[in-house]
Amino acid sequence: MANRFNNIRTILFLTYTLIIVVVFTVLVLWFYSWASGELRRNALDTLDGMGTSVQDQIDSEIQKMNDVSLNVMYSNLVKDQFKRLVEGESDEDVQGGSGSTPALPEGPIIPSQRESAKQLADILTAAIGPSRPVEQLYLYDFAGKMYGNGFDNGERTYDPASKAWYEGVVQNPSMKHIGKPAIDSEMAKFVSSREGQYSISLFRVFFDNYNVPIGIVEIKQYYSRIFRSILDQRKLGAYREKVIVYDKQGQIVFPMGEDSAGYEPYIRLTARQGENDVSAAASATVRNPASGEDELLSVHYSELTGWTTVLIVSERELLSPLSAFSKKTVLVAFVILLMAIVLSFAAARRIASPIQKIHRAVRNYQLEDAGTGRIASRELNSGLNELDQLHWEFQRMSARVKESMDDMLLAQSQELQSRLVALQSQMNPHFLYNTLATIQVMAEENMNEQIVSLSENMSGFLRYISSDASLVTVETELQHTHNYLEINQIRFGRKLAFSFAIDDRILQDQIPKLVIQPLVENAIKFVTRTQPDWIIQVIGKIEGDRWNIEVKDNGAGFSEESLQALADKRREMERMGEIPMLQLNGMGLLNIYIRLRLTYGDSALFQVNNLPSGGASIIIGGRTANGG
Template structure:
């Protein structure tokens, strides 16, 4: 076996192929490593940029709230009018002192509202501002305007704000029924508040400033990112106390592993792109981690490494596929090169091997011996020409033989006739002659003459109408013979009467029906119908005889299966035009488009349907 691969062509081909495989393997591995690092770094930069952008947006929204709170804290006008508002002082500009205290309160509230509106600014960077005093009174400006009382014991943020003397206090998102009233959406609205202690001119706390903003507005960039998330990434925001700020109502146990990352000042130094292994799933994840010293919030974007690097995997697959195709093409070229080198020797061998003895000494042999430098190609071309010529001649002879064989089979099949029909007909004529039934004898002899003339014609295909007429003559002969015992009907659509069909395929079906009907008590009913259905003609012959036995059906179907599987036509038997012979003739004429179905009728009798394409 190894001798087969020791020829020059095999050695050259395997050498070239090995070189190509090694070179391409090294190039693909190097390219994959380079592209992996590059795409991974680009993905990391993109993730880092998105995280930084989200954090900056959050800081910007909180900064707006902080600016508004500072504008209120450092405004002397706000302090003055807030002190008047909470103390109920009279207007000092009224010399009479007769002004109504209620009017003074209304005027103070009006002036305070104008000043707070100015402090918020014309662009309204926040939605709501509240000023709380320590006497359980609160004044609102924004969507919710006016004065009302409050219970400090029911405010969860109160103690935290009172104890925080260093600056601002930012709360977690909470459902806000008050601000939900001003939104047309049916969804419950959440808000975040920023609190500061409000000091008087002597730097003594006299109240609390609360600035409110909708949750959806602060985290708009994250919400938008979640809607258009190419990597199915998760975004987490939590404060230094380990409380989740975003997303709403998040399960702490799901994010507990991420919240163990450094916080506070340590987190500021860790702002980076971090590899991470999820302890729950064991899957590799990539984190973009950012800490804001302004809000004390930590922003983490969590992406599955598999999903993030999916484009890399797709690109790698395509690269490997392209490399494989190129390598395959190169190997084919190496094969062609090896074959090109050894081709002349191989062609000379093949030419000599295919040459016949009778060609020696002819002009064709002289042409093969020309030495032009490319004689191997000339020899190959000429050899193929000769082979094709001989093959074509052989194929023509084979096709002619098969055609003649098929025609002979068709003629033999249609030339079969049951001699019992002739015997019975002549016996009937003899009996009628003895009874002087001249008219019946004339009719029967005319029909018999037509029957024999039609049967003895050389045509293999006839009009369907002519076949039906022949069948009708056959039934008339038998009706004269059997009288009222035989009843028949023929109903053929006129549109199919001109179709060309094999001769003697309907009359034998009628003959077969009559043969089995006569085994029962009369009357004997035979029906012939012809229709067009599903772009094919159909002829149905039915009777009220005993029908087919199960054994005869199984035998007939078995022989039909044998013909279809072996494609061999059985030896003809001149013992009558049987159903199998009709099936064979239909098969030879229409092939797979033929229709041949045998079945028993529900009550009594049998039905045979044949058909072919239009």
């Protein structure tokens, strides 16, 4: 029964509708992909710009601290005055030229020492500069005294063992050291806030004019001032980005006072960036291991501080404006799509009506009417030139149908006959007759399962040898060979045994069809002339860039005359440089050698030998696919 949905009008309508839907969907998806890509690229550029700006501002603050430390270190006035205080000299001692360096007496500070401390404070104030780029400066001697300048002024003692930074600074005197953010109770006294105030310190070993270490200079700056650019960016960020800063040890420098466990995955993802390229900024799209959302990262490494700054933006947050726009676009597109469907229905109806008339004419056409002139010439007048011409050509064609049908039937008959002749010429009649005789005996013995198995293998055998393919995979040829051996094993029973040992790497190599099975057939032909048990072995392996397949048996082997005749024919063919014409039934050993030469040229392998232990061995081979 005809399906009412398979009529021309429905198919045309559905086709037009599908074209419209597909085109529109592709355009929408392309636009979304393009827009999201542009938005993502713009966001990455923006993130890179923001990251560079943030990193530059952080470096600027650290550079100010570094510059102040260098001003202090290279100031001869600071060195001289600090050394006087460390050694306990007064101005009168220095000016008197006595050459002595009296020790600082115990008890209250004498006026001359107080004057030296005041002069040192004035010198340090001048070294820092009138703009006060840093908040606090400390000078430490190695005897337990420290001198402050900034919000915290004056002199007091300190315990080196209580300073976590002391050992690291003293052991590397030639380097600057940036401490970790820490709560600073001293500097917090000068800020009108109840929250704990973090500060960051920069340390350098302080040398005299003879390059002898005489102390340590510490430059302190408020944590909020160093990371002011990030704090401002948090308030103004258009993408609600998160920012983290960590040092070379992977410890978080910013933000402090928050749960830092959520930032550890980002540190693991980006920790390799800084050491590989200290001047580069990298951007990437990663998947958040906790939330599973895609995020954009912008990574910036500072050689000055050794800190890595990472800006993180959620891709869902980034693309939310595009998603909202897409929803509105889909709604508008749905309305446009409905209008397009109505138009497609009208177009399908106009085209379908004349086609249905042609369909009725074809349906009412009878073969006996061909060439009789019974079909009247009628105008279709559909308004579509192509369909009118089609209708007219159909009427003209009907006059020639009878002749065409006769020609076609004759051609089909000839083609069928040719295929049967080709199939018959490729078959081994003795094998076919023996198989049919075996089936007859099995039927008399009610061996139904064996008959089914034999018939299935026989069917596959016939399909394989009658196929048009000239090249097949080793796996296909081996399967055909295996089926052939199973057919013979059903015939010969336990007298015949066979085995396969094949390297999996050669299974997909292309080889000429029917080059292994004829070798097995040849082996069975000669091995069955001896006393059982009869053993056939098929071995496949890779040697260098060549695949090799060997077929061995335990029969009587080749006669010397046969080996010599085969060798003579091969030498004659190679000497003449000519390839004889192959025939359909040419399935002998020389035929296999010729087809291997045609396929692989000089790399073809064909060896025929008798085994020392008895039996024959035939090895064929060619270059593997990997070997070119």
